[in-house]
Amino acid sequence: MPRPSSAEGVVVARVRPLSPAADAGLMAGDRLLSINGAWLRDSIDFHFRAGEETLRVELERDGRAARLTVHRREGRGLGLELLAPRPAEISTCANKCVFCFIHQLPKGMRRSLYVKDDDYRLSFLHGNYITLTDLGEEELRRIETQRLSPLYVSVHATDPELRHALLGSPRVKGDLLPRMRRLAGARIRMHCQIVLCPDLNDGAQLERSVRELADLHPGVATVAVVPVGLTAHRERLPRLRVHTPEEARRVVTTIEGWQCRFLPRLGTRFVFAADELYLHGGLEPPGARDYEGYPLLEDGVGLVRRFGDGFLRALRRVPQAVAPPRAVSVVTGEMFAPRLTALLEKVAVEGLSLTVSPVANEFFGGNIGVAGLLTGRDILIQLSRLPLGDLVLLPAVALRDSAGVFLDDLTPADLEARLGVRVVAVEPTPRALLKALIGKLPSR
Numbered sequence: 001m002p003r004p005s006s007a008e009g010v011v012v013a014r015v016r017p018l019s020p021a022a023d024a025g026l027m028a029g030d031r032l033l034s035i036n037g038a039w040l041r042d043s044i045d046f047h048f049r050a051g052e053e054t055l056r057v058e059l060e061r062d063g064r065a066a067r068l069t070v071h072r073r074e075g076r077g078l079g080l081e082l083l084a085p086r087p088a089e090i091s092t093c094a095n096k097c098v099f100c101f102i103h104q105l106p107k108g109m110r111r112s113l114y115v116k117d118d119d120y121r122l123s124f125l126h127g128n129y130i131t132l133t134d135l136g137e138e139e140l141r142r143i144e145t146q147r148l149s150p151l152y153v154s155v156h157a158t159d160p161e162l163r164h165a166l167l168g169s170p171r172v173k174g175d176l177l178p179r180m181r182r183l184a185g186a187r188i189r190m191h192c193q194i195v196l197c198p199d200l201n202d203g204a205q206l207e208r209s210v211r212e213l214a215d216l217h218p219g220v221a222t223v224a225v226v227p228v229g230l231t232a233h234r235e236r237l238p239r240l241r242v243h244t245p246e247e248a249r250r251v252v253t254t255i256e257g258w259q260c261r262f263l264p265r266l267g268t269r270f271v272f273a274a275d276e277l278y279l280h281g282g283l284e285p286p287g288a289r290d291y292e293g294y295p296l297l298e299d300g301v302g303l304v305r306r307f308g309d310g311f312l313r314a315l316r317r318v319p320q321a322v323a324p325p326r327a328v329s330v331v332t333g334e335m336f337a338p339r340l341t342a343l344l345e346k347v348a349v350e351g352l353s354l355t356v357s358p359v360a361n362e363f364f365g366g367n368i369g370v371a372g373l374l375t376g377r378d379i380l381i382q383l384s385r386l387p388l389g390d391l392v393l394l395p396a397v398a399l400r401d402s403a404g405v406f407l408d409d410l411t412p413a414d415l416e417a418r419l420g421v422r423v424v425a426v427e428p429t430p431r432a433l434l435k436a437l438i439g440k441l442p443s444r
Contacts, residue, residue: 009033009060010046011083019079020072026080027061034058043082044121048146050078085121093118094134096168097156098238099195104231106363109407113400124148127298129193132179133172140179143188150189150221153180157194157201158212166201177212184219192223193299196251198243206251210258210271217266224299225255226274232365242367248281259290272296275304276370279335300370304339311343311430318349318438325351327389328437331379334358335369349438357386363408371395371428376410380418388421393436396425 009031015021032040035049036056049055055070055078072078093116096103102116120139122128129152135143143151157163160175183190192213196202201209206225213220227243234240243251252273259269269292278285288294288309291302332340337358344354359382361368363375374395383392392415398406404425405411416423426436 008042009040010043012080013083014081016079020070020076021078021080024057024068024070026057026059026068026070029061031060032057033060042085042121044124044146044148046082090115090117090122091119091134092116093131094172095131095170097195098166098168098200099197099228099230099240100168101229101231103237104233104364104366106231106233110409113407120148120151123151123153127152127191129154131167132176133167133170133174135179140182143183144186147186148188150191151183153190153192155192155194155209155213155223157205158209159205162201162205166197177216180213180216180220184216188219189221190216190219191221191296194223194225195228196225196243197228198241198247200240202247202251206254214262214266214270217268217270222268222295223271224274224296224301225251225271225277226299226301227251227276227280229368230366231368234366243277243280245281248277249283252277252281252283256286268292272301274300275302276300276335279304279339304336307428307430308339308343311433312346314430314434315346318347318434325353326391327353327355328391328393329355329357329383329386329388330393330433330437331357331359331371331374331383332395333369333371333374334360336371347434347437352438353389354437355389357383357388357392359383372397373407374398375408376406376412376415377408379406380410380415383415383419388419390421392416392419392421392423393433394423394425396427399425 012026012028012030012032014028015026032046034040034057035046036052038045038049040046040049053072053074057068057070059066059068070078095118100116102113105113117128118130118134119128120130120135120143123130131154142148155163155176156166158177163176164170164173180190194201194206194209196206210223213223227248228240230240230242255271255273258271262268262270269290272291275285285302285305288305291305294302294306297303297306330340330344337356341356344356347354359374359379361373362378364373372395379394394412394415400407412423412425424436426432
């Protein structure tokens with residue numbers, strides 16, 4: 001069978017010792033081209049083809065062709081990891097959405113931050129949102145054949161003309177709902193997102209979008225409604241505004257009303273408001289049960305509730321004393337700071353002094369107040385004005401890659417050197433935070 005031009009293979013990043021891949025002689029750096037005669041276009045093809053007990057692999061090593069056979073027992077992993085695709089291998093977005101966050105980034109940041117992906121493979125593998133506008137017939141057939149489910153779809157509006165305008169009036173103008181009906185008919189599950197822009201796709205348009213998406217349930221499993229995020233770097237971009245607190249409250253009330261109607265009809269609340277709408281409106285997020293297992297955490301739906309409930313559960317296991325006494329400053333974004341302050345006030349540990357240090361996002365400006373978009377420079381400048389005590393805890397979600405750097409390429413070590421106090425990045429889990437505050441926790 002001739003090798004298709006799109007079959008570039010996949011590159012091995014690491015091979016675990018004593019694994020089937022190691023026993024067969026596979027090595028890091030090998031480019032795997034085919035498995036059992038089927039050419040590999042990407043990691044999806046690899047995983048789709050690699051389920052057999054015997055794998056006849058064609059590969060390239062140091063520019064030379066080779067063949068290996070991998071044997072493994074049923075249910076046992078191969079013991080290898082693949083390199084992530086390079087930016088040039090990712091399908092990029094041809095749209096110019098009026099609210100696109102990447103268009104609002106300041107200049108001078110590292111190039112990888114400006115990549116706009118619209119790749120259905122990354123949607124399936126990592127939950128990245130795609131618009132479906134650039135999918136050709138070959139890609140649609142592949143999604144159906146390989147059952148690439150679930151997919152994550154940026155909808156924003158189901159009205160064709162409005163959606164086209166929201167996407168920046170791209171050259172390709174295709175109706176969304178027919179494609180979604182086709183995918184739903186092929187039993188592809190979709191999680192949808194609506195970025196809500198006041199005066200554009202709210203009100204009656206939001207009601208229409210949610211209603212028409214609900215008609216595709218269970219193919220459309222959920223809809224997340226998130227408020228538009230605007231930075232201070234919107235030169236020559238469409239004029240948009242953020243929700244007022246009263247508007248945020250109305251959106252939440254409307255969505256909760258829809259949930260009450262959908263639950264008996266669909267067996268799910270179906271549409272969910274992002275935490276930002278609750279926080280901005282000064283509202284208490286719903287209880288854990290209302291989030292139905294938290295399927296939309298990556299959209300910021302339910303993070304506040306899950307963290308708060310988890311923190312209170314973990315707090316029951318905190319010892320009564322800490323030695324030696326110390327003062328700790330906990331950094332977070334402005335949006336979550338009041339909630340975190342209320343939680344930390346419940347940590348009644350003798351000798352432990354806690355202070356929440358909210359950091360305003362001067363780097364991005366606008367209404368950006370989440371911890372994950374804090375920069376090292378903003379943290380450094382604003383903390384340098386404060387008494388910090390013995391330890392500063394940073395949100396690890398603000399570190400953007402394996403090298404542990406902030407969006408502006410500073411590191412926690414840079415901050416530690418400049419602030420003259422120990423700085424530690426902490427994963428965003430209740431147990432991780434409490435462990436960093438008081439030391440080792442009792443086992444569960």
